Amino acid sequence: GNSVTQMEGPVTLSEEAFLTINCTYTATGYPSLFWYVQYPGEGLQLLLKATKADDKGSNKGFEATYRKETTSFHLEKGSVQVSDSAVYFCALSISNFGNEKLTFGTGTRLTIIP
Amino acid sequence: DAGITQSPRYKITETGRQVTLMCHQTWSHSYMFWYRQDLGHGLRLIYYSAAADITDKGEVPDGYVVSRSKTENFPLTLESATRSQTSVYFCATYGGRGDAKNIQYFGAGTRLSVL
Numbered sequence: 001g002n003s004v005t006q007m008e009g010p011v012t013l014s015e016e017a018f019l020t021i022n023c024t025y026t027a028t029g030y031p032s033l034f035w036y037v038q039y040p041g042e043g044l045q046l047l048l049k050a051t052k053a054d055d056k057g058s059n060k061g062f063e064a065t066y067r068k069e070t071t072s073f074h075l076e077k078g079s080v081q082v083s084d085s086a087v088y089f090c091a092l093s094i095s096n097f098g099n100e101k102l103t104f105g106t107g108t109r110l111t112i113i114p
Numbered sequence: 115d116a117g118i119t120q121s122p123r124y125k126i127t128e129t130g131r132q133v134t135l136m137c138h139q140t141w142s143h144s145y146m147f148w149y150r151q152d153l154g155h156g157l158r159l160i161y162y163s164a165a166a167d168i169t170d171k172g173e174v175p176d177g178y179v180v181s182r183s184k185t186e187n188f189p190l191t192l193e194s195a196t197r198s199q200t201s202v203y204f205c206a207t208y209g210g211r212g213d214a215k216n217i218q219y220f221g222a223g224t225r226l227s228v229l
Contacts, residue, residue, distance in 0.1 A: 102218060
Protein backbone atom coordinates (compact mmCIF):
# COMPACT_ATOMS: atom_id res chain seq x y z
CA GLY A 1 0.00 0.00 0.00
CA ASN A 2 0.88 3.67 -0.04
CA SER A 3 2.57 5.28 2.94
CA VAL A 4 4.44 8.42 3.96
CA THR A 5 7.12 8.61 6.62
CA GLN A 6 8.21 11.97 7.86
CA MET A 7 10.61 13.29 10.41
CA GLU A 8 9.48 12.99 14.01
CA GLY A 9 8.94 16.23 15.84
CA PRO A 10 8.77 18.51 17.50
CA VAL A 11 11.44 20.61 15.85
CA THR A 12 12.58 23.84 17.49
CA LEU A 13 14.80 26.30 15.66
CA SER A 14 16.00 29.84 16.11
CA GLU A 15 14.84 32.52 13.71
CA GLU A 16 16.89 32.64 10.48
CA ALA A 17 18.07 29.03 10.89
CA PHE A 18 18.03 26.56 8.01
CA LEU A 19 15.15 24.10 8.01
CA THR A 20 14.93 20.56 6.67
CA ILE A 21 12.01 18.25 7.33
CA ASN A 22 12.55 14.81 5.85
CA CYS A 23 9.85 12.91 4.01
CA THR A 24 10.03 9.55 2.27
CA TYR A 25 7.27 7.60 0.64
CA THR A 26 6.20 4.20 -0.58
CA ALA A 27 3.73 4.06 -3.41
CA THR A 28 2.42 1.84 -6.16
CA GLY A 29 2.50 3.74 -9.40
CA TYR A 30 3.60 7.35 -9.80
CA PRO A 31 2.35 9.60 -7.03
CA SER A 32 1.96 13.33 -6.79
CA LEU A 33 3.63 14.71 -3.67
CA PHE A 34 2.53 17.54 -1.40
CA TRP A 35 3.43 19.51 1.65
CA TYR A 36 0.51 20.88 3.62
CA VAL A 37 0.83 23.30 6.54
CA GLN A 38 -1.49 23.70 9.51
CA TYR A 39 -1.28 26.92 11.49
CA PRO A 40 -2.61 26.92 15.06
CA GLY A 41 -6.39 26.59 15.18
CA GLU A 42 -6.77 26.26 11.43
CA GLY A 43 -7.29 23.59 8.81
CA LEU A 44 -4.60 22.37 6.47
CA GLN A 45 -3.58 24.39 3.46
CA LEU A 46 -1.41 23.44 0.55
CA LEU A 47 2.14 24.74 0.84
CA LEU A 48 3.65 23.24 -2.31
CA LYS A 49 3.38 20.28 -4.63
CA ALA A 50 5.23 18.30 -7.30
CA THR A 51 3.57 15.99 -9.74
CA LYS A 52 6.47 14.18 -11.39
CA ALA A 53 10.06 13.15 -10.78
CA ASP A 54 12.64 15.98 -10.53
CA ASP A 55 9.93 18.65 -10.21
CA LYS A 56 10.63 21.27 -7.58
CA GLY A 57 7.72 22.77 -5.71
CA SER A 58 8.21 26.14 -4.04
CA ASN A 59 6.18 28.67 -2.08
CA LYS A 60 6.81 31.27 0.65
CA GLY A 61 10.55 30.49 0.60
CA PHE A 62 9.97 26.75 1.09
CA GLU A 63 11.18 24.23 -1.47
CA ALA A 64 10.94 20.48 -2.02
CA THR A 65 12.22 18.34 -4.89
CA TYR A 66 10.56 15.11 -6.02
CA ARG A 67 13.34 12.51 -5.93
CA LYS A 68 12.17 9.27 -7.45
CA GLU A 69 15.49 7.48 -6.97
CA THR A 70 15.40 8.01 -3.21
CA THR A 71 11.58 8.16 -2.92
CA SER A 72 11.91 11.41 -1.02
CA PHE A 73 10.34 14.88 -0.91
CA HIS A 74 12.24 16.78 1.79
CA LEU A 75 11.04 20.24 2.77
CA GLU A 76 13.65 23.01 3.07
CA LYS A 77 13.79 26.70 3.86
CA GLY A 78 16.92 28.77 4.03
CA SER A 79 15.91 31.20 6.77
CA VAL A 80 12.89 30.48 8.94
CA GLN A 81 10.71 33.08 10.63
CA VAL A 82 8.58 32.99 13.76
CA SER A 83 5.51 33.01 11.49
CA ASP A 84 6.59 29.62 10.07
CA SER A 85 5.70 27.95 13.36
CA ALA A 86 3.09 25.34 12.40
CA VAL A 87 2.58 21.63 11.81
CA TYR A 88 3.81 20.38 8.43
CA PHE A 89 2.39 17.33 6.70
CA CYS A 90 3.90 15.44 3.81
CA ALA A 91 1.34 13.66 1.63
CA LEU A 92 0.95 11.73 -1.58
CA SER A 93 -1.84 10.90 -3.95
CA ILE A 94 -2.27 8.35 -6.69
CA SER A 95 -4.69 9.51 -9.31
CA ASN A 96 -7.49 7.05 -9.69
CA PHE A 97 -9.99 8.21 -12.29
CA GLY A 98 -9.77 11.70 -10.82
CA ASN A 99 -10.11 10.66 -7.22
CA GLU A 100 -7.13 12.21 -5.52
CA LYS A 101 -7.25 10.51 -2.15
CA LEU A 102 -4.42 11.75 0.02
CA THR A 103 -2.17 9.62 2.23
CA PHE A 104 -0.58 11.73 4.98
CA GLY A 105 2.48 11.43 7.13
CA THR A 106 2.10 11.91 10.87
CA GLY A 107 3.04 15.59 10.79
CA THR A 108 6.02 17.53 12.16
CA ARG A 109 5.46 20.37 14.61
CA LEU A 110 7.85 23.25 13.99
CA THR A 111 8.46 26.00 16.53
CA ILE A 112 10.62 29.00 15.69
CA ILE A 113 11.94 31.04 18.58
CA PRO A 114 13.00 34.68 18.18
CA ASP B 115 -18.73 33.56 2.12
CA ALA B 116 -17.13 31.32 -0.47
CA GLY B 117 -15.22 28.29 0.64
CA ILE B 118 -15.67 25.37 2.98
CA THR B 119 -17.19 25.69 6.43
CA GLN B 120 -17.54 23.18 9.23
CA SER B 121 -19.89 23.32 12.17
CA PRO B 122 -19.76 23.21 15.07
CA ARG B 123 -16.14 24.16 15.72
CA TYR B 124 -16.23 22.52 19.15
CA LYS B 125 -18.49 19.79 20.50
CA ILE B 126 -18.63 17.91 23.77
CA THR B 127 -20.88 14.87 23.98
CA GLU B 128 -21.35 11.74 26.01
CA THR B 129 -20.70 8.12 25.16
CA GLY B 130 -23.61 6.57 23.28
CA ARG B 131 -25.09 9.80 21.93
CA GLN B 132 -25.55 10.51 18.26
CA VAL B 133 -23.55 13.43 16.90
CA THR B 134 -23.59 15.01 13.44
CA LEU B 135 -20.78 17.17 12.12
CA MET B 136 -21.65 19.44 9.24
CA CYS B 137 -19.61 20.40 6.20
CA HIS B 138 -20.70 22.89 3.56
CA GLN B 139 -18.85 24.09 0.44
CA THR B 140 -19.70 26.82 -2.03
CA TRP B 141 -17.43 25.78 -4.92
CA SER B 142 -19.57 22.93 -6.29
CA HIS B 143 -16.54 20.65 -6.11
CA SER B 144 -17.39 17.06 -6.92
CA TYR B 145 -15.27 15.35 -4.31
CA MET B 146 -15.60 15.76 -0.56
CA PHE B 147 -13.69 14.01 2.20
CA TRP B 148 -13.82 13.48 5.94
CA TYR B 149 -10.59 13.00 7.91
CA ARG B 150 -9.78 12.60 11.55
CA GLN B 151 -6.57 13.95 13.05
CA ASP B 152 -5.00 12.17 15.99
CA LEU B 153 -1.59 12.60 17.55
CA GLY B 154 0.86 10.10 16.08
CA HIS B 155 -1.43 9.21 13.19
CA GLY B 156 -1.57 12.33 11.11
CA LEU B 157 -4.81 12.55 9.13
CA ARG B 158 -6.75 9.42 8.30
CA LEU B 159 -9.55 9.23 5.76
CA ILE B 160 -12.94 8.23 7.16
CA TYR B 161 -15.26 8.53 4.15
CA TYR B 162 -15.28 10.30 0.84
CA SER B 163 -17.81 11.18 -1.82
CA ALA B 164 -17.31 11.54 -5.55
CA ALA B 165 -20.66 13.28 -6.15
CA ALA B 166 -24.14 13.59 -4.72
CA ASP B 167 -25.46 10.18 -3.65
CA ILE B 168 -22.04 8.52 -4.17
CA THR B 169 -20.02 7.73 -1.07
CA ASP B 170 -17.30 5.26 -0.19
CA LYS B 171 -15.31 4.11 2.81
CA GLY B 172 -11.85 5.32 3.61
CA GLU B 173 -9.25 3.92 5.97
CA VAL B 174 -11.20 4.18 9.28
CA PRO B 175 -14.98 4.13 8.55
CA ASP B 176 -16.24 2.03 11.48
CA GLY B 177 -18.69 3.88 13.73
CA TYR B 178 -19.38 6.62 11.19
CA VAL B 179 -22.13 7.25 8.66
CA VAL B 180 -22.19 9.80 5.83
CA SER B 181 -24.72 11.04 3.34
CA ARG B 182 -24.61 13.42 0.43
CA SER B 183 -28.01 14.37 -0.88
CA LYS B 184 -26.72 17.71 -2.22
CA THR B 185 -23.37 18.51 -3.79
CA GLU B 186 -22.62 21.26 -1.28
CA ASN B 187 -23.22 19.33 1.94
CA PHE B 188 -21.47 16.28 3.37
CA PRO B 189 -22.51 15.58 6.98
CA LEU B 190 -20.69 13.02 9.12
CA THR B 191 -22.70 11.19 11.80
CA LEU B 192 -21.40 9.27 14.76
CA GLU B 193 -24.36 7.02 15.47
CA SER B 194 -23.28 6.06 19.00
CA ALA B 195 -20.23 8.04 20.05
CA THR B 196 -17.34 6.32 21.81
CA ARG B 197 -14.36 7.80 23.65
CA SER B 198 -12.05 6.57 20.88
CA GLN B 199 -13.84 8.97 18.53
CA THR B 200 -12.51 11.95 20.46
CA SER B 201 -10.54 13.71 17.75
CA VAL B 202 -10.32 16.69 15.45
CA TYR B 203 -12.36 16.17 12.29
CA PHE B 204 -11.59 17.87 9.00
CA CYS B 205 -13.70 18.11 5.90
CA ALA B 206 -12.04 18.73 2.54
CA THR B 207 -13.04 19.22 -1.08
CA TYR B 208 -11.32 18.50 -4.35
CA GLY B 209 -12.19 20.22 -7.61
CA GLY B 210 -10.00 18.23 -9.95
CA ARG B 211 -9.78 20.73 -12.78
CA GLY B 212 -7.41 23.45 -13.97
CA ASP B 213 -5.51 25.21 -11.22
CA ALA B 214 -7.43 23.24 -8.59
CA LYS B 215 -6.19 19.91 -9.91
CA ASN B 216 -4.22 17.92 -7.34
CA ILE B 217 -5.26 20.25 -4.49
CA GLN B 218 -7.58 19.51 -1.60
CA TYR B 219 -9.09 22.40 0.35
CA PHE B 220 -9.71 21.93 4.05
CA GLY B 221 -12.19 23.35 6.50
CA ALA B 222 -11.10 24.74 9.87
CA GLY B 223 -12.02 21.53 11.68
CA THR B 224 -14.35 20.37 14.46
CA ARG B 225 -12.83 19.42 17.79
CA LEU B 226 -14.98 16.65 19.27
CA SER B 227 -14.68 15.36 22.81
CA VAL B 228 -16.59 12.25 23.87
CA LEU B 229 -16.87 11.90 27.65
